[in-house]
Amino acid sequence: MSEDPKNKRLFGTNGIRGIPNEDLTPEFCMMIGKAIGTFFNGKIVIGSDNRLSGDMIINAVNSGILSTGSETVMIGVLPTPAIQYYCKKHALPGVMITASHNPPQFNGIKCIDSDGTELERTKEEKIEEIYYSKTFNVSTWNNIARSFHDNSGFDLYVNGVMNMINVTKIRERRFRVAVDTGNGAAYLTTPELLSRLGATVVTLNANPDGLFTSRESEPKPANLKYLIDLVRSGGFDFGIAHDGDADRAVFIDSEGNFIDGDKTLTLFVKYYIKKGEKVVTPVSSSDALEEVCKKEGATVIRTKVGAPIVSRTMIQEKARLGGEENGGIIYGDHQYCRDGAMSLGIIMDIMAKEHKDLKTLIDTLPQFYITRKTIPAKSDFSSLVERLKNEYAEWEISLMDGIKLRNGHDWILARPSGTEPIIRLFTHSSDLKRSEKLSHDVENLAKP
Ligand code: MG
Helix, strand or coil: CCCCCCCCCCCCCCEEEEEEECEECCHHHHHHHHHHHHCCCCCCCEEECCCCEEEEHHHEEEEHHHHHHCCEEEEECCCCHHHHHHHHHHHEEEEEEEECCHHHHHHEEECCCCCCCECHHHHHHHHHHHHCCCCCCCCCCCCCCCCCCCHHHHHHHHHHCCCCCCCCHHHHHEEEEECCCCCCCCCCCHEEEEEEEEEEEECCCCCCCCCCCCCCCCHHHCCCCCHHHHHHHHCCCEEEEECCCCEEEEEEECCCCCCCCHHHHHHHHHHHCCCCCCEEEECCCCCCHHHHHHHHEEEEEEECCCCHHHHHHHHHHHCEEEEEEECCCEEECCCCCCCHHHHHHHHHHHHHHHHCHHHHHHHHCCEEEEEEEEEECCCCHHHHHHHHHHHCCCEECCCCCCCCEECCCCCEEECCCCCCEEEEEEEEECCCCHHHHHHHHHHHHHEE
């Protein structure tokens, strides 16, 4: 990566992602550390998930930062939202070493602003500028900064989540919960949070082995077979699973049904929204949010896909609630980022308050279905757009992100992925078969 042509973009939609010792070499990580230290020019927090390459990258980034005279606070292995919460509470910028749900060979470097949100693109550009122009701060020997350790991030985070919910009511329910942390960074925080909430906890894959040996890190039904079987075997109120850095959480009801992230988001909005408020969500989540908000006199603001865009828009629009359909809930009263443990707290809070099980709560939501597929990159996106426009000529068009075509509650969203050479396809309907048929039809249309 250090040999890339001048001014090539380094930070993608999810920070700098790559394979250690190929893209993320120690030399590159040290240089990017120098750029980050120069840019923030003050104390910087460093935290990571539990990937095997974490130590190598952290040490290189840390060395680069210290050379510029900026101190570092090492807060250890924690979920991404716990690192963001630490930054917010201490009003310090930070660096996260994580590749979220990507396969184990990847890792990444992502910057956090001192309000706990992902760094804005304009600020990332400044870091890239410093990196390419090599205009680093260089400290004299007696001004080189020191690095300190702080282990308080764990308690700060777990207590922070507990402060947002009705702990007494939740403890009274004596929940039984099955947790699959997928060998990821929530291996301590989520089981501990549940214990403090009076739950009986059974964990799966709660060993942080850094190789994701038990299952792939993406919390989708195909990867959660064991959790689903365990919950289905009986005796659990629900199951929960995270991705590798635990900013996302998905749930399994007591009968072993996987609950689509879109439904969890709708449930959160339904019970937390107040009259006249705004909810922020990308074009990819279902119409259920509009239905729920209409009833409460609230409005929905749609954005492009991407959690940082949703967070930023929430701050601009003074919206407390937001999130994505992939299991990413953003609760602004807590912090403006996706947060897996906060999602868990919210779901337990609603279940306790309503004295209902998860399936009953989900069944009362407006019923919409989203079918998700990926189309290989060899299908040219612009030709797919033309074909869609012809095939669905009568449908309403929106070009906010990719192309979205709508006819009543039936819609099609196709957008090129920001991180992989694929087209992401979402089809939506109030009827599951219809949504699946739309998906199938568009897939055929995309064939060369
Ligand atoms: Mg993640």
